[in-house]
Amino acid sequence: MSGFISALIIILVLGLLITVHELGHFIAARLSGMRVREFAIGMGPAFFKRQKIGKNGEPDGTKFSLRVFPIGGFCDLGEDEENDDPSHFRNKSIWKKIFVLVSGSVMNFVLGFIFFLILNLSLPSIAMPQIVDLHPDFPYAGQFEVGDRFHSINGHRVFNFTDYELFLNRDMDKPYTFVMERDGQKFTVEGVTRQLAEGKQFGFGYHYNPIVYDDMTFFRSFRHASTSTIGFVRLVWISLGDLISGKADTGDLVGPVGLGGVVNDIITDEKINKSNMLRVLLQLSGLVAVNLAVVNLLPIPALDGGRIIFLFISRFLVLVRKKPLNSKVEGYIHGVTMVLLFALMIFIFFNDIRRLVGF
Numbered sequence: 001m002s003g004f005i006s007a008l009i010i011i012l013v014l015g016l017l018i019t020v021h022e023l024g025h026f027i028a029a030r031l032s033g034m035r036v037r038e039f040a041i042g043m044g045p046a047f048f049k050r051q052k053i054g055k056n057g058e059p060d061g062t063k064f065s066l067r068v069f070p071i072g073g074f075c076d077l078g079e080d081e082e083n084d085d086p087s088h089f090r091n092k093s094i095w096k097k098i099f100v101l102v103s104g105s106v107m108n109f110v111l112g113f114i115f116f117l118i119l120n121l122s123l124p125s126i127a128m129p130q131i132v133d134l135h136p137d138f139p140y141a142g143q144f145e146v147g148d149r150f151h152s153i154n155g156h157r158v159f160n161f162t163d164y165e166l167f168l169n170r171d172m173d174k175p176y177t178f179v180m181e182r183d184g185q186k187f188t189v190e191g192v193t194r195q196l197a198e199g200k201q202f203g204f205g206y207h208y209n210p211i212v213y214d215d216m217t218f219f220r221s222f223r224h225a226s227t228s229t230i231g232f233v234r235l236v237w238i239s240l241g242d243l244i245s246g247k248a249d250t251g252d253l254v255g256p257v258g259l260g261g262v263v264n265d266i267i268t269d270e271k272i273n274k275s276n277m278l279r280v281l282l283q284l285s286g287l288v289a290v291n292l293a294v295v296n297l298l299p300i301p302a303l304d305g306g307r308i309i310f311l312f313i314s315r316f317l318v319l320v321r322k323k324p325l326n327s328k329v330e331g332y333i334h335g336v337t338m339v340l341l342f343a344l345m346i347f348i349f350f351n352d353i354r355r356l357v358g359f
Contacts, residue, residue, distance in 0.1 A: 006264040010256055013285050015042075015070045017108060017292055024107030025075040025100055026062075032096040035062075035087040038076040042067030071256070075104075079307065080331030090327065094311050101304045101311075105293040109229060112289035116228040119282040120221035122275070125213035129164035132209050143189045144180070150210070151186055152179040156234075159227035164210055166235065232290040240298075255345065257352035259288065301337035 019041050026039050039062055040046070048066040067073075077089040077100070089097065120126065129150040134141045150158045153167040154177050168176075176192040214220060243253075254262075266272065266280050297305040310333075314325040 005267060006260045009263050009267075009281070010260045011070050013288065014256060015073075017111065017285075017289050018071065018073045020107045020111050021104040021292065021296070022073045022075045024103035024105070025077070028100040028103035029075065029077060029089075032092060032100055033087055034077060034089055034092060034096070034100065035085065036075060037078055038063040038065060038074070040065045040067055040076070041073045042070050043072035043074075044068040080327055080334060082327050094315055097311055098308055101308050102297070104304060105296045108289045108293035108296075109233075112232070112286040112293065113225050113229045115282050115286035115289060117221060117225035119279055119286070120216060120224045120228075121218070122279060122282075123216050123221075125215050126220070126224055127161040127211045128214050129158055129161050129210045130212040132212050140189065140192055145182060147182065149181040150178060151181045153177075159231050160224065161211060162228075163231055228286065229290060232287050233294055235287075236291050236294040240294075253348050253351065255348035255352050257349055259284075261352070300341075302334045302341060306334070306337070 022039065022041075026036055029036050044067050046065040046067050049063060050065075051063040052061040079089050081088075081090070083090060085091065089100070131144055131146055131148045134144060134146060138144075150164055152158055153164070154171050154174075156163070156167045158164050158167065175190070178189045178192060179186055180189060216224075241247075262284065263281065266277060266284075272280065296303050297308075299309045300306045301310070310325065310330055314330075318324050
């Protein structure tokens with residue numbers, strides 16, 4: 001039963017994220033005076049269609065449809081086709097095109113922020129990284145004082161306790177440079193290692209407890225929602241960088257099935273009460289929303305970011321040879337890349353299955 005509930009949660013969350021993403025494209029296109037041929041929620045065969053009929057008795061305006069499979073959706077602007085219609089995507093200014101292309105990700109950023117805001121409003125207080133206790137044998141105790149707050153670790157801004165754990169554990173193999181805040185003033189402590197002078201390994205939690213709680217007000221909830229959104233954008237970029245550099249393996253990639261496994265672990269954990277379970281799910285949904293937004297803006301053909309890059313390439317070709325990039329060539333590149341992305345999705349799907357069954 002928990003597996004069914006987990007699958008349902010993932011379908012609803014992903015369906016909401018994709019619908020909101022495509023709705024961003026749709027709204028921006030209409031504001032830009034572009035014709036939207038179809039706005040669809042779901043993928044596969046359509047079981048519901050609605051389109052206005054013009055005075056000549058022919059279908060007119062945008063076709064709205066609901067499709068069988070609840071994950072996915074699209075906003076059909078005919079981007080890769082030539083058309084003489086002045087309301088067509090390709091005949092609009094480059095800035096209107098960019099506005100339409102980025103609006104999907106903007107909507108996902110907004111939705112992620114809303115998830116984090118709801119999460120923070122449900123909390124009476126929030127954990128912040130601040131020194132509340134110092135072990136007398138801690139060799140750097142003279143440089144730290146109780147009440148000092150962590151501003152950054154090795155150049156990475158620390159907004160919350162999640163950031164603190166991330167950058168503290170990420171740089172375990174080299175000395176830390178901490179920028180701390182004390183009475184509104186910043187100061188730096190350099191060369192802090194994870195080894196005591198006698199060579200014993202220590203954990204920071206043993207020497208000082210970095211958790212302190214701020215009482216939540218609406219302003220603090222709004223601020224923490226903003227910093228959480230920024231923090232997770234940074235986390236996605238760091239993860240992508242690790243993947244490219246080889247620090248992370250493609251086996252670490254997680255798709256819908258893997259997310260379903262994470263959700264199943266959350267809802268079956270007897271240590272988590274229902275209110276905390278909802279909060280964890282809200283945070284996970286916010287992370288997925290931000291991840292979808294960032295990934296869609298990557299400069300990869302077939303994604304929104306790749307299409308923006310092609311807009312500038314086409315504009316450059318107009319300046320050089322007085323002729324834009326051939327729409328069929330661009331469509332072919334996007335199509336081939338889409339096939340490769342689907343292949344990656346299949347790989348992630350089977351990898352998620354392998355991970356769940358323990359191979």
